[in-house]
Amino acid sequence: MSENICYRDAYARSVEATVGAIVETERGPAVVLERTVFYPGGGGQPSDTGWLESLASADGPARSWTVVGAAKQDDDVLHVLAPGSDPPSVGDAVRAQIDWERRHLLMRTHTALHALCGVVWRDYGAQVTGGNMEPGAGRMDFEFERMSGELVAAIEAAVNRELAAGREVRVKVLQRDEAFAIPDLIRTKINLLPAGITEVRTIEIVGLDLQADGGTHVANTSEVGPIRVTGYESKGRINKRIRIALTGQG
């Protein structure tokens, strides 16, 4: 089982670990490590990219491998190497390092989407039904029949006010029963979680938004900077989509 530091410390950029296994995937050889900082993807947030590095030893010089993506396989995280890579050996010590610039941009983007959810729920009572993101931009779908261009402009202004307010972003792990007792979490459909799950990880933008969530986020909304609504569209009579992009520097 790979220990994943990213869930409790989203700011960890690298970790030393021992290679536990090498797995062949469709994309290329993949490395399983005893611990990692790579987010394996999920909940609309793409997986991390980065590098594995081994130090020079009596057996040979330092080596480096490009990690083109990560994925979860049972309890392990696969670090997928570029096709044709000659992977490290089981038992080797390596340093796993994420592309921090890209990850931090994803953390800012992900946190901005939570602020958008929080504002749309608080001001209009509209539930989120899905979302997706890339570094610097994302979209969310809502059950939001009366959405309009005017409302979207008001939403953009409200989200920017909340981000600029410097709200703390808290990560918690709750027992299943505890999580199911929180009405705000029920609306984000944690009742869809598999019955076997005993713990629920929550992300709270203090005073604005609370969600069951597996992704990585910044610690304070001020780190996100301002956003712009780049588009909105109807996906049907009730379902509406809002697209946003970050406009500031992290």
Ligand SMILES: [Zn+2]
């Ligand atoms: Zn999230």
